[in-house]
Amino acid sequence: MRDNNEMPGHLARRFQQIAVAVFLAEVEEAGFDLTPVQYATLxxxxxxxxxxxxxxxxxxxxxxxxxxxxxxxxVQRGLLIRHPSPRDRRARELQITEAGKRTLRAITPAVEEAQRTMLRGLTAKEGTELMRLLRKAIAAGNELSRAPLREAELR
Amino acid sequence: MRDNNEMPGHLARRFQQIAVAVFLAEVEEAGFDLTPVQYATLxxxxxxxxxxxxxxxxxxxxxxxxxxxxxxxxVQRGLLIRHPSPRDRRARELQITEAGKRTLRAITPAVEEAQRTMLRGLTAKEGTELMRLLRKAIAAGNELSRAPLREAELR
DNA sequence: TACTGATAATCAGCATGCTGATCAATATTT
DNA sequence: AAATATTGATCAGCATGCTGATTATCAGTA
Structure with missing residues (x-):
């Protein structure tokens, strides 16, 4: 049996776990209550x-x-508006509200700080290299998850 | 605003997302139904x-x-047994059953294959370096999550 | 135009993963 | 020993994140 520290999957989970904890801590310290997913969505x-x-x-x-x-x-918190698309009645168009924009602006320094904190054990060069390797591994595996990254198409 | 691809937190989530999908796919292909968390626990x-x-x-x-x-x-699936500790009546001691051991043995090749697949975009050297950098970043951030890694203590 | 297939959104159901609380039992202090 | 603090397990509650299904709508074809 391989040691956990030799399993990329285990390391992926741990790094993500720490990344989320750091994000939430920094954001809360800045006086906000927003998850990484909610931030990315906004x-x-x-x-x-x-x-x-x-x-x-x-x-x-x-x-x-x-x-x-x-x-x-x-939407419930007033940061987004969802309304039916005039071009396609199946679809809902999403808009950010003024409150949403204010929140994004106010929270940005905390988010930036969180990105630094989660790499704090690495030198600048190592941090850059980690990101490069992650991007490369992700690009090769993009289609393997149910939620691959997709370019936006013009409509 | 920084691009997502420059955010370690985003990359962490994506890599973990792919790692889980790859794990589940390989394990299912081998005829089992076990999550990464369940595997690590066993x-x-x-x-x-x-x-x-x-x-x-x-x-x-x-x-x-x-x-x-x-x-x-x-426990429900018969892979583990949980019983009260004789030394501390608050604690439950965990044992793996024979079925649990059989499952672990049978599933190991699929788990190994999953670890390779999630690094398939990288050279061997890059894969090793990615794991080293993840370990280093994780070690520095270990205490930042609610669930840090802990050495086992002798009892 | 009627039919067929694809698509956008939602839902039920399940499994993580966390916060903060509670309960029972143990450990420590006074 | 009595009072206090700590610890192991569990719980309620909430937010991802997935599978697979359903509904409404759209797009392309017969």
Whole structure:
């Protein structure tokens, strides 16, 4: 039996576990209550106003069924607006509200700090290399999960 | 706003997402139905028969409240036995059953294959380096999550 | 145009993974 | 020994994240 420390899957889980904990701690310290998933959702919608949920899911590599609940909670809190698309009555277009934009702006320093903290054991060069290797491994495995990353298509 | 591909937290989530999908696919192909968490639990108990749940949680860096449910399901399926500790009536000692051992043995090739698959985009050297960097980052952040890795103590 | 297949969103169901609380039992202090 | 603190397990509650199904709608074809 291989040692846990030799299992990429175990290391992936641990690193992600720490990344989430660091994110939540930094964000809470800044006086906000937002999960990594909620943050990514807000940021993606600000950059792509009016996206539908499937496209949004592809942009940040979420499962489409997970998005529903995440968006629900953000709408409930007044950070997003969801309305039917005029072009396709199946789809819902998503817009960020002013409160959502304010939250994003205010929270950004904490998010940046969290990204630094989760690499704090590494030198700058090692941190860059870790990110490169993760990107490369992810690119090769993109299609293996149910929620692959997708480029946005023009509509 | 930083690009997602420059955010270690985003990369961590994606890599973990792919790792889990690969694990489940390989294991299912081998004819089993076991999650990564369940596998790690079985393996840790086989190596440390009679551990209590808190120690187990520390060995594989799980939250103690998560362990309860995981062990429940494994006991239900007859892969584990949970019985009160004679030394401490608060604690439950965990043992792996014969069925549990058989499952572990039978599933090992699939788990090994999954570990290779999740690094398939990298050269051997890059894979080794990725694991080294993850271990280093994790060691530095170990105490930042609610479920840090803990050495087993002799009892 | 009627039919067929694909697509957007949602849902039920299950398994992590966490926060914070409770209960029983043990350990420590006074 | 009595009072206090700590610890092991569990629980309720919430948020991902997935599988597989359903519903409404759209797009392409016969």
């Amino acid at each position: 940021a993606a919608i600000r950059t792509n106003p009016g996206v539908d949920q499937v496209t949004l899911a592809g942009l940040i590599a979420y499962d489409r069924t997970t998005i529903t609940g995440v968006v629900d909670r953000l | 393996a840790a108990i086989r190596t440390n028969p009679g551990v209590d749940q808190v120690t187990l949680a520390g060995l594989i860096a799980y939250d103690r409240t998560t362990i309860t449910g995981v062990v429940d399901r494994l």
